[in-house]
Amino acid sequence: MIADSRTLADHMELGFGRREWAAPVWTVLRRHGEALHAGWVAPGPVRTQLATVLALPAAREATTLELAAPRAWEAFDPGAGDAFPHRDRGLFTYGFRVGEQQVLVPPTQTIATNRPPAKVLDSLLESQELAPKTDRHRAGGAKADADQALLRLDGATDPPVQPLFRGNRVVGLDSVTGDEAAAMLDRMLAWVHANVAGDGALPYTYWPSRGEWSSGDNVIRQLLATLGLIRAGRVPGRAATAELARANLARNLRAYLVDCGDHAAMECTGKGKLGATALAALAILEQEGTHGPHADAFAKLRAGVDRQWREDGGFQTFLWPAERNDCQNFYPGEALLFYAALHRHTGEPAVLERALRSFRCYRAWHRRHPNPAFVPWHAQACAALYHATGDDELRAFVVEMTDWLVTLQQWGAPLAPDLWGRFHVPGRPDYGPPHAASTGVYLEGLATAYALARDTGDTARAQTYRLAIRRGLRSLRQLQFVSEVDTFYISKPARVLGALRTEAYDNTVRLDNLGHALLALTNLPSWDTAEP
Template structure:
């Protein structure tokens, strides 16, 4: 280990024994999720399971009005959904065979090993984000022990893309076209940090905590201290989750402050006048069009920011973040297919619970629209069960 890495380890050694902090026994439900929020989650989870195809992959995208299914696919979004399925199968034993078949397809079709590392290869490319989601899927799986060697190889595959300064490279196997590495890393860097930390929570192997902490130092400078020059909303939720975990492990105030800086900035995007709750501001079109998957992942990040505010006793921010979460979920609920569509020849079960991409022209329901929403509500439910949340009553 280099001198720099040794210094990082000494400065940011965990202050708690390795554990799943979000599942601590004292964190049980005191304030429950509103009934309407539970309904969003239940319908979305049921649709995700019905949306698993013959190869045990999720149908990537469907148009409920026409019955069309997209010929496109995206391995990273499939793997995000695989992780959610793995987590669902922890509590729902009936889903474990489905989770196993889904993971078996991934391992047999996309997983590769070489040079002591494991990685996802899809269409001749291997991206950091997909490898991070594979590791997250392993870490969430009730069958983790059976895949422990593969998980170790995947974790080392992520570290193989780490530079000496702690930053990441976006591709293990690059595409044959030009790409914007800086843009891709606004997604992939935080995903990699979260994956390494979740792997650490599962194994207690301090090497992965050390390397995640080292990378966090680089991105605290890049994305937080230099937020005025480098802000892009995609990195906010992933880095929020990572910094929340690092705060849990180290109690270092810089991680709490980073969470607040990022999410205070994110709230500038939330629509409060036209379609209330969505994350779209026409004054900043460079951040993308309205999209339910973005709404879902931003809401998940805000759930972690809400929990951070509770932990640090910042009731003003906790209230502000909870309000933002609730109006976001109300908007997402308005995008969820629930009743029979008169214009559609499909049976209602084919799309009931799916979430359309936006309220404008895009009627398609993509798998990650539902997956991100489920993850957001699960996180919120965990954090509303904390003692600190007992005086806060969410409304929808």
């Protein structure tokens, strides 16, 4: 059923406050995500433009019509170093001219194809036998902000016109409630159940625009999801998730564990990583303890972690290649978290002694080399060790790290509102790019720090952390695929619904995006998100 063009025009005029657009309008007719027709419609009254598109034969089969209407154009230099900031992808229509050739790149097309405008320009340069990137200055460039909308053509009873912002809707902070946090978790678990293989394996990367799975893999990121499933499966009523977690853990041990005789390590792409080995041991410990079905694997993985510990408290971060000792902001924190959990489980004094020596070693490291990636793992480990010992040095270090981390969270204008709540420091590439997985892991540490501040009577600091958590959850909710609106260009929605895109302008689905979000949400089982 094709919606009446007059009704759609009424909604358009009400939603955008204009009866006509002075520039051509980009339109795409789709049937359940598949593009049937795409093209530009001449400037003119909204009613005329809609009638023109809906008269096309493809409209009889279409379920949605997307449009992007450029407003004021301004020239820019495509060869400038900052010509294509990621934050502008999906917001602007870009126009490029090289010689007699020109191309327009609508913002909704950028989102739907996951192809940055700069790559479109480089393809145009190549077609003119010019060099990509280095010859961008030879192109003329213009860009324009654009109205964006999705029109439902399938007789839906909900509003048929949905204004879009970067091909999506902006999630408000007021929507981050306890119920919505629970719904986010439920949607993530639904994605897992819909996409798990028969042997318990989970896909690592999916490209929605291509409709393809990646052949790449990463053992640490696989294990993050495993650990998140184990914790989520403990909740009453989630027996199916608990069973899936057991199958997924067993599969990952089969796929990645390398038995070295008196110890073991988790290997991926030819590397035996301390972080993966520690996370696998932690997953077994949380799933079944030290004497369960995987007791032998646990003992050898624990021995693998022990082999990498040094007398000064530091860790060698790769079992092989032995000469590698980087990733110091990641793997030692994962190993220390394992030691903290192991001591909580067994009470072994020697484990506690090792953990405390590592705490002091890496506290000094972080003070010399501050990096946000360091914070969440060490915050969780130090909080657990504080509960075991009452040593206030541990609590104070959690506070020190977390107070610094919250200053790195982005909030407010001039940043686009769909990016609010992420953690990013422009000008510090060593801190890493903003993306769902980093926001998720920072929330893991923040959740622990919030609980610690609340339980120790540090009310003001707890409220600061709580606000940062709400803002971070807003960011994750923005990145979660949830409905036919943000999947309007996806022909296989079951492969993305409930999963998290990497950024608002990058729809790549990665397992660590979901894994860290699972761990963050399960670190907040009783968190009240209402305003204080």
